[in-house]
Amino acid sequence: MNEIDVLELKKMKDNSEDFILLDVREKNEIDFASINPHINISIGEIAERHQELEKNKKIIVMCHSGVRSANVCEYLKPLGYNVYNLNGGINSWSELIDSSVPIY
Secondary structure (H helix, E strand, O other): OOEEOHHHHHHHHHOOOOEEEEEOOOHHHHHHOOOOOOEEOOHHHHHHHHHHOOOOOEEEEEOOOOHHHHHHHHHHHHHOOEEEEEOOHHHHHHHHOOOOOOOO
8 A cells, every 4th residue: 555654745845746535534533633635535425526637647645544545545546546654644734734633
């Protein structure tokens, strides 16, 4: 599985690279802590809603720690999506990049 860390994601954002940040957490988690801009399709909805994603774009999949996003990557990759798991999820983002994002 392809993975990136939060330092790579920060560089991509700073360089205005063209990618989708797919957050697969639940709405209440996103309301508490999020990285913007993002698209939210919870892990429970991914099977019904994955067609909303563009297959020709790099998709960085994130969750709280990287476990749910890894599962979503494993689901989307065989469907033809260019997916990368965000290693450490939003927890790592909070710890290493932006301390204003609450840790939970």
